[in-house]
Amino acid sequence: MGLLDNKRIVVTGAGRGLGRAYAMAMAAEGAKVVVNDVDAAEAEKVVGEIAERGGKAIPNADSVADWRGAGRLIAQCVEAFGGIDCLVNNAGIHHNLPIWQETTESLDQMLAVNVRGTFNPTRHALDHMMPQRHGCIINVTSGSQSGILSQSVYGASKGAVASFTYNWAMELAAYNIRVNAISPMAATRMADNSRAKGFASPTFPQWPPEHVAPIAVFLASDDAANVTGQIVRLEGDTLSLLSHPKMIAPAVFPGGWTVADIRKHFHSTLGQRLEPVGLRAKTYQYYDGLTQQKS
Incomplete structure (x- = not known):
């Protein structure tokens, strides 16, 4: 018996990295998984890996940033598996740019995938979850929502996802639909890109995506029936x-x-009681310098 036996789950952005790890771990626990990724070949590869291990999965290559594409994704799960029990909103994009290098185009691109790409599939999934009066939504946020250098637009998009999580948990509680989020730390292409550009310490401990997957499995399971409106961070062994x-x-x-x-x-x-600025920064580290100059 698996922890997620026969649960019907959609995982977006599941062709690589964390999404792949979530899909693989959930299938290993008995879930029927729709593996979504705009890279169709990668989605099919993950489906093949799941099948090789005795699991059940189907691929989908729709873009969750597109309203109709997100609708097709959810409809495919319902048609193939008879319904939907859980949605993992993992799909996202990332870049490192200071605010003075951002443009309206780069902002719109980030919001389209990270914010609309979370809203669109959720809104379609609720058309099925609300009438059946049960469901689970797992969003993916980031520590950058607390402030990381050159990640203001990415952090803002993930801050929006955090706000979705709090509000949806309140709105959907009456329908027995749980909404939580994961704030992961893992060795992914996004993390490698940040490290290569000097935005992350080269000596910072790196954990594989599979190390984060257990929290996704737990939040999707009935063991987490009383957990909603929470953002859970898994960073290394913490x-x-x-x-x-x-x-x-x-x-x-x-x-x-x-x-x-x-x-x-x-x-x-x-x-x-001034709050620290940034995920790991000292309190107002630049402001201290300004006061010294002023004096």
């Missing part, structure tokens, strides 16, 4: 949750705040 955005260090001033009040009290109240 499993953690990412905190939700929330208010901190509230300061109350009777009658409301004037500019003079804020000038007088900001540094002694909120100024004592």
Whole structure:
């Protein structure tokens, strides 16, 4: 008996890297998997590997950035397997550019795949999950949503996916549909590209995509029936949750705040709790330099 026996699962961007690892691991646990990738040859290769290991899978080469393509993807799962139980929104693109080198074209391209490519298949899947009153959606975010140099557009797209996760979990709870996200750290083409361009330490520990796959299997399983609205990060041997955005260090001033009040009290109240900027950066590391120059 597998943990995902007979569950019908769509994995997007599953021709390589993390998506391939998710699809392979889920099929190994008994799931029937639709392996989606715009590179049809890679999708078919993964399907062949799954079949060689005794699993069941079919390929799909539609683009999830396209509304109709995403619809065909979900329809294929329903037609082939009789329904859909889980959707893994893994498909994504990535580049390293500082904001002054970004363009509206590069922004639109990133949002089309990473944001619309998460929304489109989810919206189509819900046409089936909501009437059956059960389902599971697993999104894929990134630590870059917390701030990484030269990843502002990529990070913004993944921040949108995180917000999707929180909101959809609330909206879909009444339909018994769980929504969570994975924030993975693994050796992929994206990570290699960042390392080659100097945006990641060459000595930073690298774990294969297969190392992250177990959390996807768990979140898709009935063992996670009470888990929703969470972002789970798996980095090396550390499993953690990412905190939700929330208010901190509230300061109350009777009658409301004037500019003079804020000038007088900001540094002694909120100024004592300034948040670190970036995933691993020191608190306001550049601001400290500016204050030294000013003095």
